[in-house]
Amino acid sequence: MSDIAERVKKIVAEHLGVEPEKVTENASFIDDLGADSLDTVELVMAFEEAFNTEIPDDAAETILTVGDAIKFLEKNAA
């Protein structure tokens, strides 16, 4: 598992208060991890801060699962 994937999963588990083992790459923030739409905005902000990058709104809207976030950040974060 890449370093980015590990960090993303840690942020998600902490932010949503879910068991780390539930945070799989296929897990949907809303359907599987109990996030509401505001949580997803906050997660994006947390990713931006942790990875010192900017996630534009149109990209943020496509980040629905843990895997989506990992893929985006692997491609875009320094």
Added chain:
Amino acid sequence: MFDLSGKTALVTGATGGLGGAIAKSLHAQGATVAISGTRREALEALAAELKDRVHVLPCNLGVAEEVEKLVPDAEAAMGVLDILVNNAGITRDNIFMRLKDEDWEQVLNVNLTSAFRLSRAAVRAMMRRRTGRIISITSIVGVTGNAGQGNYAAAKAGMIGMSKSLAQEVASRGVTVNCIAPGFIATPMTDALNDKQREGILKSVPAARLGTPEDIAAACVYLASDEAAYVTGQTLHVNGGMAMI
């Protein structure tokens, strides 16, 4: 009670009668204030009066780019933004049939759209910090309507609906969103009325006097305070009993 020491506030329309009083009251309770408006000299004069804990941020709320910059500028100047007061407003009154498209657009743009843009910009960091106050100065006419003010009343009613919606979204994050609806307040605008007009207005006000900008500012201090943490999505009517709703 209502101590705002260590808090930061941005007040738009701070060169007007209401905005100036709001900025002074928040400041008197200990807040650091960023005052915004179009007239730099008037802002500088108010800043000189307040002496410390004050930042001057001129902005034309009719220009989208300037509006988008205002909250980031306030955050840069003060570190964080705890309290946003959407106070700025203009009127372009006319009877409905004579309202021009540009009268409609200007009033909606400055009064409502700028409040939307500023709130959207401010709520991000507030949500993250789990605390924040967004207070919009609407008007009694946003609830009751007023002949000759179709555009203004629409903008002010829009502010109430907008605030209630945002309030529902961010309540669980410790951010409250409320409106204050002044009735007839003594400002340069009402100074222009003649005695007869004034008398007519006062007949409809049980308190039998015009409100003062300080009456409105006090409501603003309350909603901005920690004590008002459980008040959200509300419209606080400050009108001497003119409309009881």
